[in-house]
Structure formats: structure tokens, C-alpha cells
Amino acid sequence: MPVPHILVENIVKTFRIAQRRSGLWGAFQGVLRREYRTIKALDRVSFELAQGELVGYIGPNGAGKSTTVKVLSGILVPDSGRCEVDGRVPWRNRIANAANIGVVFGQRTQLWWDLPVIESFDLLRDIYRIGSGEYERARDELAALMDLEPLYDIPVRQLSLGQRMRCDLAAALLHAPSVLFLDEPTIGLDAVSKLAVRDFIKRLNRERGVTVVLTTHDMDDIEALCERVMVIGHGSILSDSTLDDLRARVTRERRLIIDLLDDGQAIEDPDVDFISRSGNRVHLQFDPDRVQTAALISRITAKYAIKDLYVENPPIEEIISRLYDEHELR
Amino acid sequence: MANPLALYTHYVSISLRSQMQYRVSFILGTMGQLLGTAVEFIGILALFDRFGSLSQWSLAEVAFFYGLVNVAFAVTDMLSRGFDHVGDLVRTGEFDRMLLRPRSTVLQLIGQEFTLKRFGRFFQGGGVLLWSTLYLDIAWSPAVVALTAVTVICGACFFLGLFINIGTLSFWTTETLELMNVLTYGGIEASKYPLAIYRTWFRRFFTMVIPMGCVTYFPILAILGRPDPLGTSLAFQYTAPFFGLLYFVLSLFIWRLGLRHYRSTGS
């Protein structure tokens, strides 16, 4: 087996949090005495990523996603455990590690707010010590991929969210990192920008072999990009598998969506459960282990007047939400 | 390939350009700074008008103290606002962004902001300094000129050390700025008068714990050619500024400890 590009082994990280009391009197008390409680942000987290893998890293807020990313990028030192990124221990070689990774936060830009985009890029060249030849090559390539040149002279504060995200992605990649951490890269973007960002991430991963860790709440991102998904909750990895395996493990059910010719009808069958109905469209659910899909469909088409019919997997949101329910998250 | 100095120059040019986008705010800010230090000097003038002298010190001498301290401090004040903002940067996550970059955090923080409006203090202090030299009889030998330059430079380094301390403390508490104001602005406030007028515990504190006197009072005595009422030797007065430099180096070391704390608690 090749050496993993990212190795995480039994990482533990605890935080001490000051308790705030409520009310005016509580605030007064807080001035004098403060109580703390300890929380385990990461509780023996382990995983490995091969060079060029693209993995989705999901979990509810506060589950430990960003703590993991902070450990991997060398910002945080864990309490215990082992971790290597491209052969380096991130927190021991912060600077060397930083030169080899790129990080994008969807909520925050790393560009200089009041300056034209190109000036931020130029400054990053100096910060990352990129040679001018390499810099221009990398910049022009990224600009061509995401159509950035028209944005060069616009101050960042005047960019739309989608434009800004494209610039931020480029900014994180100017120094040609071998690992990219993306935190909610599509948050708040319009549909077109989302597609553009996803397309770019996919190409980056396929064509350049950049290892990508993607944390997101947008399950369409996961569906579009990730073969492998890791789910974290309460500081532990709950599931680490391909998307299909995760689906199969959490639920076997399939969706049956029927467009009826006559909206007065109600569909009744012992093997299906009713979910919802809007106008002529009825959403049903069945277990393919109990009844053969083909048999069920022929039975229903024989019995009712049907315009159209499809079988689908339940949406990924639902699978994740079930997984959370199983582990009593939220 | 950018060395730290080239990178710093780049930071400064960027900072200047963003400030120039808010020209009105810049002009008002500079004037505000000028006025803020000017009212302090007006206070000194009014007191000399009432009392004639301050112990054995003349108005021109006090003005020299006042001017030199403000010039040294203004230089640092222009460079080191970033350290004042560490608390905010930590809260907003911007500090994490600095840790994500392959550069020293100190360099990035100094580069964060070049505060042009602090020129207000610089001009005001410089003006008072020049005015005082008209009334003082300073023997400008090469040694005295050199000492003046060294005093300003070491003074600026010393104040930078204090600002680094402010930033370091922000790793532990969220609102520490004010506490350190005792040392920065309080120190400036104190240093505008000769250290000799203060009580013993205070003089000791600002010589031995926080060596503010070493970059203001003692070398200025040598520049003015006045014997020290406290009895220090000329040799000490000439070497004192280097304690300010030492303090700066020590502050960098403590910064590293603070950074280690931050990276293990993430708070």
C-alpha cells in the first residue's frame, strides 16, 4: 500500500469553554467568577487519504469538522494522536506545511477587501515566495479556467459572491499546493456559480491530482463531487465509505414517484408507504428486499391510470439526516 | 522570491493604497491624532504658565522630553497597529488565516497595517522637539547626534515590544488592550516629564521592569548635557537605550509562548 498523503491517527482535541450565565445578574456574577466546561472536539479521529483523493467531510455544526481542518493545516496542536500531511507533522512544521496546502473558507475571503483582485494575487506571490515565472503561469492558467481576467481590476468588496469565490479558489492555488481544504465553498452562491465551482474542483482533482477535503452542508456538492464521504459527529468519525455504501447502510428504501392521469385517485398497495402528494404527483416509498421493483411497478400500472413513473434513491439529505438521528446528533 | 523586507515593503504599499481610498477619513484621522497629542502639550503649557517651572526643569527641557518620546512612539504606532488587533483577528478567524500562510506571524502582523494617520503624532511631537531645541543649548557633537538617533530607534523598538506584549495577552483574554495602555500610552504620558520628578517605586518600575526610562529619560539627560539628579553616570546614560532593544527581543520570545498557547487551545 502506498504511503497515505494525509494520515490521521487517534487525534484527540479538547477545549475548555467559559460558561455564560443568563440575565443581568448572571452577567454581574460572570465578572467575578467564571465556570468552565470541557468539550471533546475530536475524540480519537482516524482516517487516511491517498494522493489525489477527493473526500467529502460532513457533519452538523460543532461536530469537529473545522477542528480537524485546523489540525491538518497546522493551526491547532492536538492533545494526542498522530498526523501527517504529505509526510510532515503540520503543527511542527507549520510554515513548510502551509506552503504545501491551500485553504478556502466560503464564509471569509483571504483577499484584501479594498484592493483590486490582481494586487491580492501579487501580494500572495510574495507571501508564498512564488518565483515570478511560476507565478504568472499558475495565475494565467487559473484565470483561463475560471475566467478571472475581467475581474482583475475590481476591488474585492465590489465582487459578487460567485466572482469572489472563484478568485478565492485561485488565490488558494497560486502556489500549487498538493492538498486543498475547502470549507463550504458553495455557500450562498447562485446555481450557475455553484456549478462552475464544482466543475473547477472536479477538474483540479482529476487533472492535477490535488488531494481535496471538502466540508459542506450542501449535499448536492457531495453528490456531484465525492465518491468517498466521511461523516463526523460528536468528535468521532461515524461513517467513512463511498456514497453508495453509506446509502445502502443507512437505508434500503427506494422512492417511487408517480404522475397520475386523474388526480382524484389514491394509490393503495400493501408494499408501499405513502409519503406526500402534490397535485397529480404522488411520492411513495418501498423496500426492494420485500418486493421486486419490476413486480411492484407492473402491479401498480395495471391497477391505476398512470401518466409517468420513476424510481429514485432517497435524497442524500435524508440519508444524512437519518444517520444523525441514529447517533442522536442535533 | 521575496525576502521579509521586500514583502514588508509590499505590505506597506498595499496598506497605503487602501487607506487612500478613504481620503477624508485619513485626513480627519491625522488631524485627530495631531489634536489628541496637542491638547496634552497645551496642558503642559498651561501648567508652566501657572507654576513657572517643574522642580528644576524648564519648559524647553520638558518639551524636549515630550517631543522625543512622541516621535519614537509615533514611528512604532505606525507599524504596529496589527498587534492591537490580535484579539479581533482571533475572534474573526483572520488570525488563523495568518497561521495558514508560510510566513512568521510577527511579520504578517506588522505588515497588516501601516497607519499613516499616526503621522499626526509624529508631526506634533517633531514640531515640539524642534521648537525646544531653539531654546536649549545642546552641544551637537557627533556622539550626541548618534545618541539621539540610537535613542529614537531603540525607543521605537521598545514600544514595538510593548505592542507585541499587547498582542500576546490577547491570546488569553479578549479585551486586554486597555490594560496595556497603562504601559504604552501611560508610559508616554509619564515620559513627557523627567523621570526624576516621580516617586521611587514608579521610577524603579519604569527602569527595571519596563525599561521605558532607558529609552527616554537617561539618554535624554546625556543629550541635554544635564547631570542626573538621580546620580547615574554618563556611561550608563549612553548605554541605556540598548535595554530597550533587549526588551524587544524578550517580547518576541514571549510572543512565541503566546502563540504556542493559542495553538494548543484555539481560543
Next chain:
Amino acid sequence: MIQSFVLPYTAVLSARFRMILQYRAAAIAGFVTQIGWGAIRVMAMEAFYRSTNAPQPMNLEDVVTYVWLGQALLGLLPWNPDTEVRTMVRSGTVAYELVRPVNLYAYWFSRSLAFRIAPTLMRSIPLALLALLFFGMQPPASPEALVVWLAATLGAVLLSTALTVILTITLMWTISGEGVALLVSPVIYILAGMVIPLPLFPDWAQFALEILPFRGICDAPFRLYMGHIPITEAWTVLLHQLIWIIVLVAFGAWLLSKATRRLVIQGG
């Protein structure tokens, strides 16, 4: 009826208090800072008083008390605009303030009131106690002096709040959320008596200092406290404060209406 009318203002007052009280470190830090500053000023004044035997308009003992009162009540000075509004101006969300179904001036006044009182309350009492016990600050000259001082302090709070609101309103003419406040605050600082006690200014300056509103924030209440202004003249201080409060509130309300009209026309 009255309760529902006042509720939004008291709610914002209480919320502000809670927010400010959370900053424990700020309270302690401010406390230490104020003591340090006070000590420096007192020592400098001592040195000046050592330099002369000529009689002065105020004796050293009174000056020391004056300095410590100033340190304890420093937070009352209208030295900066409401920081929340500054953030709103910077982010361009200040227009939302206009949507609230309340009198905007009264709303901002309540908020600035808390903004001035809460941090001051935190540090003034312990600081004054320490100064009284250890640093040579004198108790009030008489029980009557205490009473008129308290009345004048209430006037000072309102005066300061009225000025704070005006500073806050001027922010709306800028994009960066800074502005006139930067120029005004050093002026207020010296004219209120925070740099040196006002009686120590040259005699030719005294008339102007008496007329201007700023002495009502520090100087006049302090001198009532120590009996430097006799009780029989206390009414002049209170009247002076009252007139200026009315003038400044009226001016602030007028300025705010101009500012909001401008905001509406420009579309925020």
C-alpha cells in the same frame, strides 16, 4: 400603555448592559489603567506644586481629588461615538435602524446612555474607594456637597449622552464610520477638565471655559464635590447643565432628522 411605550428603550438599555458586563477583562483592565494614569497625573501635579510657593486657584489636595474623580468617571466622557452604529455605518446596514417602530433619537439616546453608564459603573465605585483609602482622594466636603454632586453627576451623564448621540449621528455623513468624532473628542477631553483641572488654566481662558457646555461633564460636578464651588452656587451649575442638555438634545434630534432624510434620499 406606558410600559409598552418604554419597553423598546429599556430592552436596549438592558441588553447593552449585559453585553458590556461580559467583558470582565475589560473591566479589570480599565480599572488598572485608570489607577496608573491617575498616579502619573497626581505625581506630576505634586512636582509642579513643589516648584512654587505662590498661592494657586486650587490647592494640591483638591487637585488630587479632582484627578481621581476624573479617573473614576472617565467613562462618562463623550469621547467616542456608539461603536454599534459605527459598525452599522461601515456595513451599510444603518438604514435598517430607520425601519424600527420607535423614535430613533430616543432609541439611540437610550443605547448611548447604557454605553456611557455601564462601563463607568463597573469601575468607578471600586476605583473611587481605592483612591479614597490609599491615594489621597478626599471625601465630599459635606453631606450637602455630596447631594449636589450627585445631582450634577446625573446632569453630566445626560449632557455626555447628548454629546455622544451627536457624535454618533455625524458618522452617517461618512463611509468609513469615523469622522468629526476624531477631531472633537480631544477638544472635549481638555475642555471638560481631564487634561488639567480647569481652574489651573490661565485667567484669560476662564470666561470661555465657564460658558462652554463641557465643564458640566467633569469640572463643575467635581468642584461641587470638594466644595470648591460653594453649595449656594450649585444652582448655577445645574442650570448651566440643564440649558446645555436642552440645546444639545434639540440639536441632536434636528441633526438626526437631517441625517435620516439624507439617507432616505440616497437610498442608504
